[in-house]
Amino acid sequence: MEPKPIFVLPLPFMLFSIHWFLLALHGSAAESSIYIVHMDKSLFPRVFTTHHDWFECIIDSTKSATLRHSSRQSQKLVYSYNQAMYGFSAVLTSEELAAVKNSLGFVAAYPDRTATIDTTHTFEFLSLDSSSGLWHASNFGEDVIVGVIDSGVWPENESFKDDGMTKKIPNKWKGICQEGQDFNTSICNFKLIGARYFNKGVIAANSKDKISMNSARDTAGHGTHTSSTVAGNYVGGASYFGYAKGVARGIAPRARLAMYKVIWDEGRVASDVMAGMDQAIADGVDVISISMGFDGVPLYEDPIAIASFAAMEKGVVVSSSAGNAGPDLGTLHNGIPWLLTVAAGTIDRTFGTLILGNGQTITGWTLFPANALVENFPLIYNKNTSACNSVKLLSKVAEEGIILCDSVSDPELIIKQRSYVNKASLLGAVFISDQPLENEEGHSRSPSIVISAQDAPSVIKYAKSQENPTASIKFQQTFVGIKSAPAVAGYSSRGPSPSYPGVLKPDIMAPGSNVLAAFIPHRVAAAIGTNVFLPSDYNILSGTSMACPHASGVAALLKAAHPEWSAAAIRSALVTTASPLDNTQSPIRDQGYRAQYASPLAIGAGQIDPNKALDPGLIYDATPQDYVNLLCALKYTQKQILTITRSASYNCAKPSFDLNYPSFIAFYSNKTRSGSHKFRRTVTNVGGGAATYRAKVTQPKGSVLTVSPEILTFRYKNEKLSYDVMINYSMYKKENISYGDLVWIEDGGAQRVRSPIVVAPGGIV
Known part of the structure; x- marks a missing residue:
């Protein structure tokens, strides 16, 4: 195996990084961190209505007079706690932390810590990390x-x-x-x-x-x-x-x-x-x-x-x-x-935050491959310009602060904006978009972050209403449990x-x-700007x-x-x-x-859903001959079928489109706009023994779906029973697709055996 290449940062980038650092120091007289503070509940002053009021008062008392009267005063309190612990978490400088420690009722304080999650995280998202279930059943x-x-x-x-x-x-x-x-x-x-x-x-x-x-x-x-x-x-x-x-x-x-x-x-x-x-x-x-x-x-x-x-x-x-x-x-x-x-x-995972000068913290999206110091920079926003759509305009304000770009709905435009920002070597940028950055274009080459259109109004309002708005971007942060997911x-x-x-x-x-999964060390996994390329043993x-x-x-x-x-x-x-x-x-x-x-x-x-798949209750099985019956119904020639089966041992005695599949799709004629379709299905009981299942149907719009019989009573494990589904359908809107489902629900049990149903015009094929 060849040794890993050494990637040397060119001098312009090194100077650019130093420039970030110096500006960050200049923009923040005292570095702030999030601290978790424990308080003594027995010393709660009765002058306050709630513990939240008490904690806010403690934090306010730590601020200097200059800061208290400044438009850049931030909302320091992050959370108040009254159940799992008693106290609060807050964004504090070292001086403010010292003042908190001298407050009545102070017990303890320590820096907030980044939780170590189990990556790729998807196994956790799929609930495979439970104390029982498929992981353990399969060793x-x-x-x-x-x-x-x-x-x-x-x-x-x-x-x-x-x-x-x-x-x-x-x-x-x-x-x-x-x-x-x-x-x-x-x-x-x-x-x-x-x-x-x-x-x-x-x-x-x-x-x-x-x-x-x-x-x-x-x-x-x-x-x-x-x-x-x-x-x-x-x-x-x-x-x-x-x-x-x-x-x-x-x-x-x-x-x-x-x-x-x-x-x-x-x-x-x-x-x-x-x-x-x-x-x-x-x-x-x-x-x-x-x-x-x-x-x-x-x-x-x-x-x-x-x-x-x-x-x-x-x-x-x-x-x-x-x-x-x-x-x-x-x-x-x-x-x-x-x-x-x-x-x-x-x-349900995202990365990075945007922190406004007023303390508002917005979870966004960034994969900028460095822990850049983009802290307390001026936040620049001008609705009347299209600066983010021009490298020339961006270059004029490149060293003035963080650029807030206008919202875009065209996914191609946000990719162009990101490209222009990269070329202009900005100190920082904030993009606004609800277009998902789910592919490799989402990897950040610049110290930037994407926020949603829902979060954008408060950011824009802050940028326009303050005389000297500021913002910070935090990188190398990971957040899970984001809603809603999946999509x-x-x-x-x-x-x-x-x-x-x-x-x-x-x-x-x-x-x-x-x-996130393993990658190769000799291929670019990330880039900074236009000329710095980085490898990684793991890639997103x-x-x-x-x-x-x-x-x-x-x-x-x-x-x-x-x-x-x-x-x-x-x-x-x-x-x-x-x-x-x-x-x-x-x-x-x-x-x-x-x-x-x-x-x-x-x-x-x-x-x-892996854990539920371990014990599905009923299964729809199929043999190789069942698939051949489908090929026969498609009127494939003997040679065409033979290319797939490799054997003449299969026959076309019972051609059938009705494959024993765990889902249903029916097409109606574009001319008649209505019709009917009958399906025959056979299910095998793979549960513990005798069981009774009842059919529950969610009708596709414009269709009437009937199941016969509506009750399946199994006497023993591995018994097979059959049922019919009849769909009478019509086009409920011009060329629309409708869908529903059929769920077999076990009496007195937890099993729900669900099959999706689609009714669609034949023209979409």
Whole structure:
């Protein structure tokens, strides 16, 4: 392995940094920090009505007379406490802290501390950190083998160490650690048990090009990121330049990993992808995670569809990404009936704060890769100018303070604003936008922060009303528990599937925006200005590529907990237990259409819920022949079907569009604008024993949906019962899509088996 490069900051940047520091010192005569102060409740002065009044009086008494009469007087009190503790937290200088310590009733004070959260945090967001549930039932995915089809791996990253792994690899494993350029067989271990590379296709397509890294070593970072998300080991102190700091671990931290490199700097072709998946199946993997897809190809020409059929036959779960072409409908790839298709959602985490001179603190968004001193600078705002849309205008005020840019709704414009700010080398900038910065454009090259349109009026009011408004920007801060989350990412591709619209895709949504995971040290992970580029062993990336390995990891956990389940059963458990609600218990929102709730064409059944998937109550299973019956109904020729099945042992005796799938989608004619559709479904009782379930329906607008029978009574575990769904529908608004759900609710039990329903005009396909 080559040594890490040393990145030297050029002299202009060093001078620029010193300039920030000097201005920060000049702008703040005394540095302030947040302190937590404990007070003696028994000494509460009865002259005050509430303890809050007492604490405010204590803080006010610490301020100098000059500051008390200044327009820049800040609201120092952060919180008052009266239950868990008695006292307050406040922004105090060292002099003010000393004065507080001399106050009546003072007990103790100490600086506020940044909590260490467990990163990538997504496992916590998915409630996998509970004292019981899927993690523990699966022993963290122990000995399940996940094959990742991607751009390779950086094996030296700590996420791939084998500390804590059992020293006996499962006997079914037939793979190898393939030697290649800068990649020795000894690099593999009990975590990364296999690594292979496939580039014959790309070499054939580009015969004059030389492969720059002819091995399974990652030169893009994509494969390292996705594989560590699936099953990375525990790594303490991981962060992205101080953001999201904590203990990194994959969704299935005790699962084994095997990398199949098929993505190259020189290209990526279907033949290599097929070869990689083919080898993964032969090697004996349990789950395949593939964060890529092919657009505009029928199932019988799609290498992922073809290879995943073979995987499904052997009980291998294939988890795939929906694509990043949203929010338009019909942009999804991997809409393959026999695999899992995953959409991308946001998580409840953000970074950085804007602090106004009056003490108001606003949580915003920044990933500026340094702890810059942007403190108590003048806040500059002029509504009558468009300074942020011009490098020339910005340069004129570059050293005067923090620029407050006008609100923009066009996502392209905010990207331009950020670019202009970078080029102008500003001391600081505040952007206003509700457009999600969920992709790599959201990484900050300048000491800047984005605040929401909701928070903007108070900032603008302060900037316009004060004679000398000031502000500070705090970097390398991480906040979790942000509401509302998740929302479906605007970039996430939407159904219906062009390859086969008759199955509702995507299946589920998983965390995909701003995910922290392992990265490679030889690729730029961040930049400052236009000429400083920085590496990192961990990177924050966004995309359905990041969502897919979350679902792959959960599938690995389920495989460990239920080794007898088929790939269809695991997919069913994930779909019927997914949640359509965010952390405010409201329907999940759509960031592609800010005023709307997300439809199943964007999120499938909803956000993946691993612990509930462990015990789904009922499952919708399917056999390979069931999928062949669907191909027959599509009137695929015998040869076309054979390209997928590889065997003539299947027959077309019972062609049927009615696949036993855990969701429903029906299309009405654009001409008649009405119609009906009947579905037949069979569910298997995987609960503890006898159980009774009753149907509850939320009707799609314009439709009448009936279920027969409405009650399913199971006598024993693994019993199968069938029911029919009839949808009579009409176009309730011109070309509108409507959706609802069918939920089977267990009598006296906690099981709720939910299936999303979509009714849509045929023209959207």
